[in-house]
Amino acid sequence: MNNNDTVLIHGGKLVGQGVDGCVHNPPVYSCNFNKYMNNKYVSKLQFYSIYYLNELNASNLIKYKYYNNYKNHFSIILHKCKLNFDQINQMSLYDKHTCSFFSDFKINNKYKSDTLFTISIYKYVVGFPLKEFFDFNKTTLFFKNDTFQYLQIAISNFFYLQISIHMINYNINLVHNDLHYYNIIVDTDNNNLPIIIDFGRSFVVNLDDHNNYYKFLSYFDKFSFKPERTWDSFEIRFIYYILKYNLFSSFYNHKDYNNIPNFLKNKKYIDNFIDIIVTYDFNYYKNISNNKFDFNKIIIMYKKFLRDFLYKFSDTKLFPSINDVIFYIYSNFVLYSIDSYSIIFNFLDFYLSNYYHLSKIDVLHNIFIKYLFVNINPIINFKFMYKTHFNFFKYIYKFFKSDKFIKNQTYLYFEQNMFQYFHNNNVNTYYFIENDIFKSIYDSKTNFVQFFDSFSFYY
Numbered sequence: 001m002n003n004n005d006t007v008l009i010h011g012g013k014l015v016g017q018g019v020d021g022c023v024h025n026p027p028v029y030s031c032n033f034n035k036y037m038n039n040k041y042v043s044k045l046q047f048y049s050i051y052y053l054n055e056l057n058a059s060n061l062i063k064y065k066y067y068n069n070y071k072n073h074f075s076i077i078l079h080k081c082k083l084n085f086d087q088i089n090q091m092s093l094y095d096k097h098t099c100s101f102f103s104d105f106k107i108n109n110k111y112k113s114d115t116l117f118t119i120s121i122y123k124y125v126v127g128f129p130l131k132e133f134f135d136f137n138k139t140t141l142f143f144k145n146d147t148f149q150y151l152q153i154a155i156s157n158f159f160y161l162q163i164s165i166h167m168i169n170y171n172i173n174l175v176h177n178d179l180h181y182y183n184i185i186v187d188t189d190n191n192n193l194p195i196i197i198d199f200g201r202s203f204v205v206n207l208d209d210h211n212n213y214y215k216f217l218s219y220f221d222k223f224s225f226k227p228e229r230t231w232d233s234f235e236i237r238f239i240y241y242i243l244k245y246n247l248f249s250s251f252y253n254h255k256d257y258n259n260i261p262n263f264l265k266n267k268k269y270i271d272n273f274i275d276i277i278v279t280y281d282f283n284y285y286k287n288i289s290n291n292k293f294d295f296n297k298i299i300i301m302y303k304k305f306l307r308d309f310l311y312k313f314s315d316t317k318l319f320p321s322i323n324d325v326i327f328y329i330y331s332n333f334v335l336y337s338i339d340s341y342s343i344i345f346n347f348l349d350f351y352l353s354n355y356y357h358l359s360k361i362d363v364l365h366n367i368f369i370k371y372l373f374v375n376i377n378p379i380i381n382f383k384f385m386y387k388t389h390f391n392f393f394k395y396i397y398k399f400f401k402s403d404k405f406i407k408n409q410t411y412l413y414f415e416q417n418m419f420q421y422f423h424n425n426n427v428n429t430y431y432f433i434e435n436d437i438f439k440s441i442y443d444s445k446t447n448f449v450q451f452f453d454s455f456s457f458y459y
Helices: 003-009 050-066 085-091 100-108 136-142 147-172 210-222 234-244 246-252 267-288 296-314 322-353 365-374 388-400 403-407 411-424 430-434 437-443 445-453
Strands: 013-018 021-025 041-047 079-084 116-123 127-129 184-187 193-196
Touching (some): 013 100, 021 100, 041 100, 050 116, 147 388, 210 234, 234 267, 234 296, 267 296, 267 322, 296 430, 322 365, 365 437, 430 437
Antiparallel strands (some): 021 041, 041 116, 127 184, 184 193
8 A cells, every 4th residue: 555545545635624523635445435545635524414404405596506617616415425333343444543524423422333424525725724824924925015905805705705605595595504714615726716615514495385484484593692793794683582582481492483473562662672682793893993983973873774674573463473584584585685794894804904905005005895784684685695795896987088088077967877887776766975985086087097907807
């Protein structure tokens, strides 16, 4: 046996692990995967569980819909096999030095030979997690300390990720449901664009299938209400709140939401939720930005759009039971919010935590922060969706360079065109105006054009 064979048998280099499994590159030598036994692929060992089945279902849907077009957006299961504990143990594939997931299983469980594990093969993404990309001091070295280019790539990645979730949300009704920093990899082999990985917590939204609805609800059994989960959308945190908050635990234990009367008719519960969310969110945002950004207008906006969204649930004629509230959110907002909100939150975290460094570049930084806050809004017609984010900035860039604007460079003319653009896209201008976004873009039009002149519209 040569050294290469030894590496393959032991699963190669450990490139990631968590409570659900371990990922190695190159893949493990098993399951007759000879075709994939090289550094272009990774293998993932995990339990044959709901998470594996979710990921397999998502992979099949993506492959069926997009054939080979998904490869620059998602990393999905290419091949898989099932093995029991005895088979894996006999092969000595994983030991305590390479996969704590498997060694913990050996210590803490009475093994059963019929306990199934899965080994799945994925294409190896050359790059680093989005969390590492957001480390300014580390990543700017990768861009040779060119902060301008770094900011461009960051904005480009935001647009690109919104296009990616449009592909799965809009076209196959699939929600990833777990788009945290480490499930997005910056692909250095593809213009530093992001690849979405790990569909283990994904689910399909199907309003005609009550099993899917209750599967969606089952995710809430795994959490208690945590207002500090700033990365969860308002809608999701509100469902946490009404199902699991201590005041309502006696209701929740019944598990029959159809029989739980709508206690939200007392708006104090809604107001309490809003106060908790605003307090936690802005304590967090102020902390990561080192109190360098002015949040006063944004806090007012936050409270208003949360009231506008949530107060309707106090109407017991429209929502007689708690189940009616939850199903309304599921049917109208889940598809459009969980993944998009996660992306927006990730990038707000990036811009605010790097505020000191990025604000030195007088281009788009403050504008983009305010723009992201507006687009957190849970009311769909007050925000842009998916790839429309990209189209909005691209439209402004082309407008500023147009002959018509060059001949009439007034704010009034710019604003009139913005109103028409928003009308054509069925988006309300209210919060954009309240947060001075139009005026800020107009005032920085020279820098705006310079920034996008050197921007690569490669998708």
